[in-house]
Structure formats: structure tokens, C-alpha cells
Amino acid sequence: MNHTTNLSMGRIRRSVLGATILSSLFVPSVASMFTFTDGNMFNLFYAKTEYQAGAGGTTSTSGSSSGNPGNARAVVHNVAGSGGTSRVGASHIATQSLTTTPPTGFLSVEFGIDAQVLTSSTIQIGRLAFVVEQNGTLFASDTIPWTGNGWTGIFTDSLIEEDFEQINFQTSTYRNSGVNPDFDLAGSSLRFGFLTWAESSSLDAQSVTMLFDNFTVNFTANPVPEPATLSVLALAAFARRRRLKSA
Numbered sequence: 198m199n200h201t202t203n204l205s206m207g208r209i210r211r212s213v214l215g216a217t218i219l220s221s222l223f224v225p226s227v228a229s230m231f232t233f234t235d236g237n238m239f240n241l242f243y244a245k246t247e248y249q250a251g252a253g254g255t256t257s258t259s260g261s262s263s264g265n266p267g268n269a270r271a272v273v274h275n276v277a278g279s280g281g282t283s284r285v286g287a288s289h290i291a292t293q294s295l296t297t298t299p300p301t302g303f304l305s306v307e308f309g310i311d312a313q314v315l316t317s318s319t320i321q322i323g324r325l326a327f328v329v330e331q332n333g334t335l336f337a338s339d340t341i342p343w344t345g346n347g348w349t350g351i352f353t354d355s356l357i358e359e360d361f362e363q364i365n366f367q368t369s370t371y372r373n374s375g376v377n378p379d380f381d382l383a384g385s386s387l388r389f390g391f392l393t394w395a396e397s398s399s400l401d402a403q404s405v406t407m408l409f410d411n412f413t414v415n416f417t418a419n420p421v422p423e424p425a426t427l428s429v430l431a432l433a434a435f436a437r438r439r440r441l442k443s444a
């Protein structure tokens with residue numbers, strides 16, 4: 198009988214709200230993600246822009262059967278022998294890789310790619326950096342050099358915006374340090390891809406071919422801001438106090 202008396206409309210509404218709060222607190226909050234994966238690497242879907250310091254150039258093609266497996270993207274870097282340091286590279290932006298920064302901003306991004314150096318020259322080193330493009334500006338992550346025959350799987354830990362710096366191939370580090378993308382710029386469009394290059398300080402011309410396959414990208418959004426969670430918790434505490442008082 199007492200139960201019936203106590204079940205006013207106000208109490209029911211608070212109870213329903215309480216149940217909602219509890220369920221949302223105990224369901225693990227999964228930050229929304231943007232995921233991209235390409236095991237085909239067709240030439241058609243990558244926009245190439247060359248960067249160089251010194252003489253040389255690059256060509257890019259879709260290999261037909263040299264991938265891991267199937268098709269792969271082949272990039273030939275021709276570094277002219279100059280006696281000074283010559284650096285020749287290109288960015289490869291996946292043209293279908295467009296994402297929009299969510300209202301909470303992106304927390305981080307992970308990249309993965311399979312890479313192989315096919316070389317007929319003395320240069321045995323492939324050089325790679327993952328890139329994001331925001332408002333027409335390219336930003337590169339740290340240099341990832343790799344060597345050896347066969348496919349090498351290259352993965353990054355979660356990269357935050359400070360891990361990317363504007364590309365400047367004229368400097369020895371090829372970066373403008375301190376110029377970063379802004380992952381918090383809600384509604385901003387981002388593209389992404391990778392930067393490849395070869396360099397030589399000798400008088401001999403070099404030709405370095407690199408193959409790339411299985412390019413994957415995962416963006417993680419920032420979770421919903423704390424203040425909303427805090428006010429919900431305060432509301433739950435308030436409702437409990439009122440229940441204890443009226444009991």
C-alpha cells in the first residue's frame with residue numbers, strides 16, 4: 198500500500214531518469230572512429246605531389262601482381278647525383294580519404310602500411326612518413342626508415358596533432374617544426390596519405406623503387422566532454438538525496 202502512495206508522477210520520472218543515467222554510466226563509452234583501408238592501392242585513387250631539394254623526380258604506378266597480395270602502389274624515386282644532398286619525394290594522398298572533424302575534435306590517428314624496397318642502386322633505405330592534409334597544407338609525422346627484402350609491416354602508435362609538422366623539403370628535417378594541424382577544428386576536412394622519399398649525397402644518380410600495400414587509417418574522436426557527465430552525476434546525487442529525505 199505504501200508503495201502505491203509513494204509512486205507520484207515526479208518519483209516515476211526521476212526513477213526513469215535514474216535508470217537512464219545508470220545504464221549510460223555502465224555502458225563503456227566508445228569514442229567514434231573513422232576507418233579507412235585500401236588493399237588495392239590503384240593509381241587512380243592517389244593524388245601525387247612531388248617535393249624535392251636538389252635534382253630528380255618520381256614516378257608512381259599501380260603494380261599488377263607484386264602486392265601483398267594482389268595490386269600494390271609502386272613509387273620510383275630518381276635522385277640525380279649532385280655532390281650535395283639531393284632529396285626527392287612525393288606525397289600520396291588517398292583521394293577518397295575524406296573525413297570531417299567531429300564536434301568534439303579528433304584525439305588521435307593510427308596508420309598502418311606494408312612497405313618494400315626494390316632497389317637496383319646503392320640506396321637500400323626506404324623513407325616514409327604518414328601525412329594529413331588540412332586546408333590545403335600537408336603535415337608529416339616522424340620519419341620511418343626501413344630496409345631489407347620482402348614486405349615490412351609498418352604501424353604507428355596513436356599520433357596526436359603535435360606529432361605532425363608542416364612539410365618543408367628544403368630543410369634537413371624536411372619539416373617546419375611547431376606548425377601543426379588542428380584536430381580540434383570542428384567541421385574541418387582532413388585527407389591523409391603518406392610521404393615517400395629517397396636521398397643521396399653522392400655524385401651517383403640513384404633510382405629507388407618502393408612498393409606499398411594495405412594502407413589503413415583509424416581516427417579516434419575525443420569522448421563527449423566531461424561537464425555533461427558531471428552535471429548528470431550531480432542530478433543523480435540530487436535525486437537520491439530527495440528520495441532519502443522523503444523516506
Ligand SMILES: [Ca+2]
Nearest residue numbers: 236264266268
Ligand atoms: Ca594489395
Ligand SMILES: [Ca+2]
Nearest residue numbers: 358379380381
Ligand atoms: Ca588543437
